[in-house]
Amino acid sequence: MDYYTADRKDWALKRAKALASVLGCNDTQNTFLTAEQIQCLRSVSVEKIMRAAEHPKVTAAAPKLPIDTPFLPIFGDEYIPIAPRIAWKTKAFKNDTELLIGTVYNETPMGSMIPRFIPPSAATEYQCRTTVPSQLLTMQECDELVRIYFLGIDEQRERPRAVETAMQLQTDVTFLCPSKAFAESFSEVNKVGQYFFLYKSKHDKIDC
Structure with missing residues (x-):
């Protein structure tokens, strides 16, 4: 390799x-x-x-x-x-740049809806761009992440909780952690503001 x-x-x-x-x-x-x-x-x-x-x-x-x-x-x-x-x-990379970067708590379910509203060619590229970061993890790393996130969850009896956990895992790996690492590195030579939007609407439902 x-x-x-x-x-x-x-x-x-x-x-x-x-x-x-x-x-x-x-x-x-x-x-x-x-x-x-x-x-x-x-x-x-x-x-x-x-x-x-x-x-x-x-x-x-x-x-x-x-x-x-x-x-x-x-x-x-x-x-x-x-x-x-x-x-x-x-x-x-470029210096003297101001940047605001961040994610929301339900980035994964929201992101999965985007391809429905854009042309097929753009949807394919979007899915590729949002999927590749998590695919660069080794199988050992993936297994360990699944073990940690799903600890104590019965996937058969607690399907809603399992689905929400899977979405949270995908959000953390694909969006939150990369944006945090990017913000920390970029902030060494640039002005960076980072946010994580935690608000969850009472109408928010996970489609299981």
Whole structure:
């Protein structure tokens, strides 16, 4: 495994070449992705890429990872020159910026409703952007989180409580913790205000 990606580079290349082939961006003469192939892939819509990623030719191109995502970026080349972790360590980002960042307690159920009201292509991209952060956790980390959050909960007899707990876990992992970590890092060289909106309406109901 490469430390800065959740993917082995040789596996990623095999999947990327298979994806290029399915999308008509293939170049069988090379064992690597050419600039022309990458340009071709960049011209394809997110919706088409997500659909093509489910093609048997792509899924069979490399061993299945313990995360359900079609591909992950490889950092350190001319396309993505610096990994986010290194960028944060070296503070290689814009300074003198004021930022307000935060989340609400029910970010997950509210976020799950958004795709219903936007075009399919945008909905696919939104779901990808909000799902990937939690998928970058290892299976061991996920198992430990589930154990901690669901301690003392009978999922069969306490379904409403279990559903609410699952949503809270997803909110914490996907929204709250990343925004908190981002705020703490960004505030070292910028002015940052962080909030967590805790108000819960008496009309708020979880659909079980």
